[in-house]
Each structure stands twice: as C-alpha cells, then as structure tokens.
Amino acid sequence: xxxxxxxxxxxxxxxxxxxxxxxxxxxxxxxxxxxxxxxxxxxxxxxxxxxxxxxxxxxxxxxxxxxxxxxxxxxxxxxxxxxxxxxxxxxxxxxxxxxxxxxxxxxxxxxxxxxxxxxxxxxxxxxxxxxxxxxxxxxxxxxxxxxxxxxxxxxxxxxxxxxxxxxxxxxxxxxxxxxxxxxxxxxxxxxxxxxxxxxxxxxxxxxxxxxxxxxxxxxxxxxxxxxxxxxxxxxxxxxxxxxxxxxxxxxxxxxxxxxxxxxxxxxxxxxxxxxxxxxxxxxxxxxxxxxxxxxxxxxxxxxxxxxxxxxxxxxxxxxxxxxxxxxxxxxxxxxxxxxxxxxxxxxxxxxxxxxxxxxxxxxxxxxxxxxxxxxxxxxxxxxxxxxxxxxxxxxxxxxxxxxxxxxxxxxxxxxxxxxxxxxxxxxxxxxxxxxxxxxxxxxxxxxxxxxxxxxxx
Amino acid sequence: xxxxxxxxxxxxxxxxxxxxxxxxxxxxxxxxxxxxxxxxxxxxxxxxxxxxxxxxxxxxxxxxxxxxxxxxxxxxxxxxxxxxxxxxxxxxxxxxxxxxxxxxxxxxxxxxxxxxxxxxxxx
Numbered sequence: 419x420x421x422x423x424x425x426x427x428x429x430x431x432x433x434x435x436x437x438x439x440x441x442x443x444x445x446x447x448x449x450x451x452x453x454x455x456x457x458x459x460x461x462x463x464x465x466x467x468x469x470x471x472x473x474x475x476x477x478x479x480x481x482x483x484x485x486x487x488x489x490x491x492x493x494x495x496x497x498x499x500x501x502x503x504x505x506x507x508x509x510x511x512x513x514x515x516x517x518x519x520x521x522x523x524x525x526x527x528x529x530x531x532x533x534x535x536x537x538x539x540x541x542x543x544x545x546x547x548x549x550x551x552x553x554x555x556x557x558x559x560x561x562x563x564x565x566x567x568x569x570x571x572x573x574x575x576x577x578x579x580x581x582x583x584x585x586x587x588x589x590x591x592x593x594x595x596x597x598x599x600x601x602x603x604x605x606x607x608x609x610x611x612x613x614x615x616x617x618x619x620x621x622x623x624x625x626x627x628x629x630x631x632x633x634x635x636x637x638x639x640x641x642x643x644x645x646x647x648x649x650x651x652x653x654x655x656x657x658x659x660x661x662x663x664x665x666x667x668x669x670x671x672x673x674x675x676x677x678x679x680x681x682x683x684x685x686x687x688x689x690x691x692x693x694x695x696x697x698x699x700x701x702x703x704x705x706x707x708x709x710x711x712x713x714x715x716x717x718x719x720x721x722x723x724x725x726x727x728x729x730x731x732x733x734x735x736x737x738x739x740x741x742x743x744x745x746x747x748x749x750x751x752x753x754x755x756x757x758x759x760x761x762x763x764x765x766x767x768x769x770x771x772x773x774x775x776x777x778x779x780x781x782x783x784x785x786x787x788x789x790x791x792x793x794x795x796x797x798x799x800x801x802x803x804x805x806x807x808x809x810x811x812x813x814x815x816x817x818x819x820x821x822x823x824x825x826x827x828x829x830x831x832x833x834x835x836x837x838x839x840x841x842x843x844x845x846x847x848x849x850x851x852x853x854x855x856x857x858x859x860x861x862x863x864x865x866x867x868x869x870x871x872x873x874x875x
Numbered sequence: 876x877x878x879x880x881x882x883x884x885x886x887x888x889x890x891x892x893x894x895x896x897x898x899x900x901x902x903x904x905x906x907x908x909x910x911x912x913x914x915x916x917x918x919x920x921x922x923x924x925x926x927x928x929x930x931x932x933x934x935x936x937x938x939x940x941x942x943x944x945x946x947x948x949x950x951x952x953x954x955x956x957x958x959x960x961x962x963x964x965x966x967x968x969x970x971x972x973x974x975x976x977x978x979x980x981x982x983x984x985x986x987x988x989x990x991x992x993x994x995x996x997x998x
Contacts, residue, residue, distance in 0.1 A: 584981075783898070787984045790894045794981035797885040798959050801930070848930065848960035868961040872986055874976040874993075875969075 556820045559836040565859055566813050566840060570806060572855030577802045580851075584795030591785035591792070598785075602778040605771060618767065622760045629753040636746040643739045647732065654728050661721050665714050672710035679704035798849070805843075805852060812839050878902040879995065880922035882912040882939060883957070884931045888980070892926065892957070895984045896991065909934035913942055921948040923995045926978075929958035929965065937965065941972040953994040957982060 682700030689696065816836050834842070840856075847853050854864035879901050883889050886907070893903040904920060906912040910933050916922075925943060927936040934942070936956050943949040953975040956966075966977045975994065978987065 787895060787898060790891050790898070791981060791984035791987075793887055793891040796887040797883075798980055800885070801959055848958070848962060850961055868963045869966055869977070869979075871961075871979040872976070872982065872990060873966065873978075874990065875974060 552823050555835065556824055559816070559820055562836045562840075563813075563817075566809070566836065568859035569840065569856050570809065572859050573802060573806050573809075573852060576851045576855050577799050577806075580795050580802075581799055584792045587792040588789050591789040594785040595782050598778050598782040602775055602782075605774045605778070618760055618764045622757060622764070625753055625757045625760065629750060629757065632746060632750045632753060636743065636750070639742065639746070640739075643735075647735065650728075650732070654725075658721065658725055661717075665717050665721065668710055668714040668717070672707045672714060675703050675707035675710060679707060801848070802852065805846065808846070809840075809843050812843060876902050877921060877923035878904040879991065880912065880915070880920065880925045881905045882907075882909060882925065882927040882931075882936070884908060884928060888928065888957075892987070895987060899988050899991075901991065901995070908932060909936065909939035909942070912939055913946075916943060916946050916948050919948075922952060924952055924991065925949060925954040926957050926991075927954065929956050929960050929969075937969045937972045937974065940969065940974050944973040955990070955994075 679700045679702075682696050682703060686696035686700055813836065816839055819833060840860075844853065844856050847856065850865065850867045857864060879896055881889055881892055881896075881903055882905070883892075884907055889905045889907070893905060896903050904915065904922060906915055908931055909927070912925075912927070925940070927939050929936040931939075936958065940954045940956070943954065954973065955976045955978055956969050956974050957978045957980060959980045961979050969977060976990065978990070
C-alpha cells in the first residue's frame, strides 16, 4: 500500500501543479484588467482549491508513516505557486499580502488549509522584502517627488509665461505695424484723390495749356506786327523817295528857270531897251521859277508832314503793339504765377505726404525693432526646456534607482538622493527665473537678481 | 565700416541681433561657435566689436574673448557677452578675460543699440 500510494501521490502532485500552472496562465490574461485586491483574492482562491484535495488525500488515503512528508511536499508546491503568483502579478507587495490572506483563510477554515502548510511559504517572501532602511529612504524620496513636479510646473509656467509675453509683444507689434501701414496707405490714397495731387496736377496742366496758348498768340501777333511794320516802312520809304525825286526835279527846273530868267535879263540889259520883250520874258520866267520853287517848297512841306504823320502813326502802332504785348505778358505772368502757386501747393502737398510717410515709417520701425528683440525668447525657452529635459532625466533615473533598490533590497548607501540631485540641478541654472521657480517649489523665497541686465565693466 | 561680429549657437539670436544692428546702420558678420569665430578672425576678419553668447558647444564665450584678446585684429576692440546667464561669478570671469560688458537676454533692442553706439560710435 505504501509504495502504491507514493507514485500516485507524485503523479497527482504533478497534475495539480500543471493544473495550477494552467489556471495561473489563464489568470494572467484575466489579471491585466483586475485591481490589486482582485488579483490577491484570486491567488488565494487558487491555492485553497489546490490545498483542499491534498488535505483530503493526506487525511484519508495516506498511511500514517507518510503523513509527516505531506506538509513538506505541500509547502514546496504552495511556495512555488506563491512565487509564481508574485511574479505573475508583478506587484512587490502581493506576495506578503497573499500570505496574510492565506493565513486568515487558514484560521477560518482549518479543514482545507492546515496551518503547518502555510508557515514555511512566508519565509522566502520575507527574504525578498526591502530592508527597513531602504524602505524609509525610498518613502522619503518619493515624498519629495511633489517638489520635483512643482519645480517642473513652475519652470514650465515660466517658459509659458515667457512665450506668452513674447507672443503678445509680437502680436502687439504686428497690430501697431498694421495700424501704421493702414494710416500710411490712407495718406497715400488721399494724396492722389480729392483735393490731392490729381486735382493739382490737372490744374497745372490746364494752366500750362493756357500759358502755351498765350505765348503762341503773343508770338504770332509780334510776328505779324513786325511783318506789317517792315512792309509799311519799305513802302513809305519807296514812295517818299519817289516824291522827293519829283520835288528835286521840280526844284532843278525852277533853278534852271531862274538862271534862265537872269540870263534873259542880262541879254535884255545888253540890248539897252528896258521895254523890250526879253525883259518881259525874263521877268515872267523869273516869276514862274519863283512860283515853281514855292510849289516845290509846299510839296516838300506836305511830304514832310506826311512823313511825320507816318512816323507818328508808326510810333502809335508800336505803342499799341507794346501795350498789347504788355497785356499778353501780364496775362502770361498771371498764368505763370498761378502755375507757380500750383507747383508750390504740389510741393507742399508732397512734402506733407513725405513727412507723414516718414513719421509713419518711424512709427512702423519701432514695433518692428521690438519684434526683432522679442524673437530672443526662442533661445531662452530652448535653454529652459533643455534644463527641464535634464531635470526629467535626472529624476527618472533616480526613480529607476529607487525601484531597483526596492526590487533588489539593496542600494549603494552613498547614492545621492532626490533632494541632493535637485540641488545639483539648481547649480546648473543660469537664469534668475529658473532659480526663483526652483526655490519657490521648495518653499523658499525667490533670490535677488544676480547683477544688472546690462553691465559695462 | 568695420562689421560687428556676432557669435552665438542659436540661429534665432543671430538673426534677431543682426537684424536690429543692420536696421540701425551697422554691418554684421556672424559665426555659430567660438571655434568658427576664431577661424574667421585668423582668416582676416577685423571687426569693430564682438558680441558673443556664453553657453556654446565647444569653447564658451569667455574663452573666446580670452582667445580673441591674443589676436592682433581683436586685441583692443570692445567685446560683449550676450547670454541668458546672470551668474555673478561668470561675469567676473568674463571681466578678467577682457570682456567689455555683460548683457542678459532678452536684451531690449533700444538698450542694445545704445550700448553699441556708445562703444562703436558709427552707424
């Protein structure tokens, strides 16, 4: 009997272990969606289910000689299952919790779970627990984790505030530029409409056309007058010369007649007869010559009068022409004065536009310059984010160290803790805002700014 | 006109400061590292002034100033450190290395121009 039950028990145990393993594998799938307490409860249930048939076998089937071996075998099976379950659930405290729960169940149900089976199972689990020192240190460091999150939050708030400020500066600058450009465009538009450049230029064009017409009229009249005067002078000169030649001929006839009368008178004297016919003829010829001379004198006088009248008329004509020309010149001067006024108005208008454009350009230049300066925020936030990345990496590494310490129940005692690491990060800060955010997160007052923003040595 | 030599590993800062100075009438040359800056000066660049960042890959700005003070072309010109760092010890080190001044980013454009005009009265 003894030897018959031994192999049977061995086979049964293997089947039980295989069944438990299969059950645990199924539970592994289910466990992903369960809470910690649910996982613990299921683990205890599995152990109880396995322990119940074993207890029955022990109590009713085995001979008393083998009874002493049963607790040891069940303890081995139970320990293996608990170790499995602890690894399965990946929860460091689950092994201890299971043991406690199993113990409680054992106390309440001694028929299925004898006490001697449970006690040896807890021993290996207790060996994997972290030491009290490691737990205290880990708990202390984990308690400091909110400081790290506060530092991160403060630093990120600083980055966000800086970015917001720069973005607002840029947007404000863009709005100012937009307003100035709109004003400038309005000035430029009005300068070419209404009473602006367009009307002034059109007025100038009309006045230039008038001036051109006046000049053409003036030139034409001057040319016509000159031509008429020249023709008149030539005609008068020719006619005067002809008349004077006739007068000279008459005067020569009169002189010759007078000489002839003297000769006749001389001849009559030679004859000695004062009453003869020659004397009478000579006297008549002399009278004729005198009459002709008188007539020639009158003719000359009349011609002189005509010449004088021509001169006077010519002078009158010239005076009239000068008067007309003066009027034309006066009109031209008025037109040119108007033109000059329009030009001055145009120049003033353009000067005004230029002044407004200059002022507008300067007004546009200021926000553009400010926006160029605001772009520096990108470099500052880049450095802040790089520092935050370093902080996250440092804290992440430390958390991994803490987890390793809990897992391996040992850690190098001189490893810097989270607080020391954070203090080390503080030394790497370059900006007052970083230092202020860090100290504020640790509950300290913000430091005084280090030096002036602009310092010449 | 001799240019103002800007040295910074941030392209954004180079663009920003260069635009501000150029708009004010200054000529600018740029380099992205202290090593590149020294190479430019060694190759013949003779700037009127140097404005350098402090934190750069490789040599930092103060080391650059110390090196440039040994070169003939930059021995006596003004050199400013333009950085986010406000640390007093680094300022002292910069002063000892031959820096003319220390400006903390972000610097106000008008204030920057005032300083530059004070040190380089052209433009």
